[in-house]
Amino acid sequence: MSRQKNTAGARLFAVRQDVSPRARAVLTALAFALPLLMWSAVSYTPFIWHPYVLVEDPGDTTVAGKYDYVREGQRVELAEFEGRNRELAAAGKQLATGERANPIYLPAPHEVARAFVTAFGTEPQRRGDQWLHESLWHSCQIIFWGFIYSAMLGVPIGVLCGSLSFFSRLVEPFVDFVRYMPAPVFGALAVAILGLKDEPKITIIFIGTFFQMVLVVSNTTRQLDGALIEAAQTLGAKNRQLLARVVVPGILPNLYRDMRILIGWAWTYLVVAELIGEKSGISAFIYQQQRYRNFENVYAAIAMIGLIGLFTDQILAFIGRFLFPWENERPRFFYRIQRLFGGAREGGSDTQAQAQARVAVKAEASR
Amino acid sequence: MTGATHFELPDYHEQSPPVRERFAQLDARPVVMRVDHLGKTFLGAQGEVQALGDIEFDVRRGEFISVIGPSGCGKSTLIRILAGLDYPTEGAVMLDGEPVIGPGADRGMVFQGYTLFPWLTVEKNVMFGLKMKGVKRREAREQARHWLEVVGLSGFAGHYPKQLSGGMKQRVAIARALANQPRILLMDEPFGALDAQTRAHMQAHLLKIWRDLDVTILFITHDLDEAVYLSDRIVAMGTGPGHVQEMIEVPVERPRSPEQFLSGPFLATKKRLEELIHPRTEEMRALEA
Known part of the structure; x- marks a missing residue:
């Protein structure tokens, strides 16, 4: 009978088993990175969503038509923008230009990041x-x-x-x-x-x-x-x-x-x-x-x-x-700080009784 | 039953002169606790259930008495009533002639589960009862140190219970109960959760404490060896409702040692307990045939 190999992959998806510290750190980072990534994707890739067009140049505004209200700086629906350009093309005038844009209620990450400071x-x-x-x-x-x-x-x-x-x-x-x-x-x-x-x-x-x-x-x-x-x-x-x-x-x-x-x-x-x-x-x-x-x-x-x-x-x-020192072990960095100051393992000097006691614990534990 | 070796066991009633003398001494001592026609009826979903019926025995000063019985015979209910954590529906428990009402420091208790206060260090756990009595901190600490020495845990005063092994936790629990210097120490299967070796160690330790301090101990167990090894007398209980089948005077001489496990009086007592506690049922006989 071959036992299941204890590979990293198997450990990642084991019921009720904690993942390794490194995997934990990566997952915590991903918890924030993934939503941010999705948001960036929607904001920065023009072919994902972007249902509007931000008009840079309305073209020839003298041409009358169904969509002649399109002006510079407006955020118009893609269908309206294309309709306007069809009107302009039919009249043989200069076409409107603009960039695909998201609705105003969905600013890009960098705009929000900037607002974090400017606000x-x-x-x-x-x-x-x-x-x-x-x-x-x-x-x-x-x-x-x-x-x-x-x-x-x-x-x-x-x-x-x-x-x-x-x-x-x-x-x-x-x-x-x-x-x-x-x-x-x-x-x-x-x-x-x-x-x-x-x-x-x-x-x-x-x-x-x-x-x-x-x-x-x-x-x-x-x-x-x-x-x-x-x-x-x-x-x-x-x-x-x-x-x-x-x-x-x-x-x-x-x-x-x-x-x-x-x-x-x-x-x-x-x-x-x-x-x-x-x-x-x-x-x-x-x-x-x-x-x-x-x-x-x-x-x-x-x-x-x-x-x-x-x-x-x-x-x-x-x-x-x-x-609550009785509940948790002291945090690891606490030991590190202690080690910096003198290198004692457990709170300063050990009495002889404590040292003996520790040996006794080990003996009893190993039984 | 061919092929089985049969030992010629003595009658468990036979007592050697030193044993007879010990029981004569015990009988002359004052009664610490009298269990007086005790009964307990629970009100369950299917009406009344009688858990204990007419239990009666005395515990004399300095005695080590064990209560043994099959599971469901109500021995835990009994010790809870003795401790005052539960109440009897008939009869009474008398401590030094006074009826027991509610739990109190005059009866120490060691539970089967670990009941040390996890937020207190070992030393502060032992000091707990003394603090309740209003003993000054310094005095309480000194006494706690003494009791920790008695149970051999002097080096662990500053540890939290979480840092101790099961056997050590129970030793602290014993020290904590002894610190109040109770009239009687009640122990409810205190070593039941320990592994065999730790348990043997704890039994020897308990016997030493009992001998050195001359405390009165009432000990509940379902382990026949443990009962015979530790006790002066054994209360053998039966089920339906829980009652005293027999009060056995253990004919094994003191001081006790593990070598006696294979001695005649020890085995004879154990055999008798076996008959009382684990009687052969029809089904078992049929299987054996």
Whole structure:
């Protein structure tokens, strides 16, 4: 019987097996490169799509006809452009010239890339409007406060619901009821009650995340191994000690992971929140640029939201690796830094007892 | 059964003078835990199911007592009730004459699964019970160091449970339970998940701890050798509902050693347990014929 060869190809498509580190890096790069490549293909190859023609020279505009409205700088459909040239050819006049173009709502990658820089330098069209960096900062603040308020209330309530049946029965049915209501429906109410400034916006973010948070946190709390609680009880821990010394530390790593997911949730409510009352933040910027048909700025702003989200998540993930030393091995680069300073393998000097202990572990492990 | 070699085994009731003396001493000691006509009925989907019926035995101070029985005889339910994690529907558990209500630090428990707190280092795990009692940090740390020394894990105080092998985790669990200096140490198949060699090592280790510290241990197992090797007395349970079939006084002399596994009294006890716990069914007899 020939066993399946453990080739690179077989490993790439093995169920539930991680690919090699190099393949992982390549795939991560491809995750971004592939959509970008498709976008570039549509933008830069004239025979792919390009349903319009950007008129450079309309030819002889004195020739009358069905398509005589074609003028310089217009973006006309291919059929119209060809129709105009047929009219001009029939009249024996100079033909119109132009380049195949995509619709205005699909700018090319380089235009968006340029907008990434120029958008920050573009002066607000109206006095009193915010610059792009101010808009972004304002959006981040809305998210931050909405999420912080939600976590300050949602986490304790979730933990209580997950640990005590009393709170679970008292709170969760109503939370379940409210969470099906889309947060934006509270927009009008929030404005009526809290005014036009930031308060209703923060409230929308709060409503959007809080109810989900209670349920997610209570679920996470319930998943804590009950044997740990029982063990603590046989060691003399009582109710409040159980919560503070067992439940909370026990769920902490998962809680942190939940928060990372939920902060993403908060971002999804941002646009609705910012468009109620006085439009503000990045959404106001997008709304405005869309009205001026600066679509490259719109794309740049949307991409910025994605980047900010990705960046915060990566930072939180990175911090998380240090917060819970019992869960993860310390990050590899941490060892590298340690090796730079003195070359000790495990945190400075080894006591003799530890060295002996390590030998004992190996002996027991090899048995 | 032709061809099989038959040993002439002694009666397991026969006790050598040192063994007889030990049981006489034990009987003179105070009762730590009294299991008093204990019964447990669960309310299942198909109505009431009786898991335990009329269990009765005493545990004396410094005794090593094992509870053994086929799977489903309710031995885990029993030890959970003794620990206070579950409650009886009939009878009571008395600890030093007081009825047990709920879990408490006076009964230490070592579980079959690994129940060390993963977020605490080995030392802090052992300190947990002391901290609950309000012992000062420095004092608790000193005591924890002592108990880690007792279980031979002094060098691992700063390790996290994840970094330990299964056998070492259980040793920390034992240290953690002992740190509270409980009246009785309850152990629910603590070595069940370990490989044979680690298990043998742990049994020897447990016997040494028990001898050195003079603690009272109630030990649940389904391993006949383990029960005979470790125990003074063995509670042999039966099923339907869980009940005590026989209380066996182990006639093997102390100190115990693995050489005794093939001694007459050991084998006789094991044979008796075999009859009680794994009785030949009609089907097995038919297969053997």
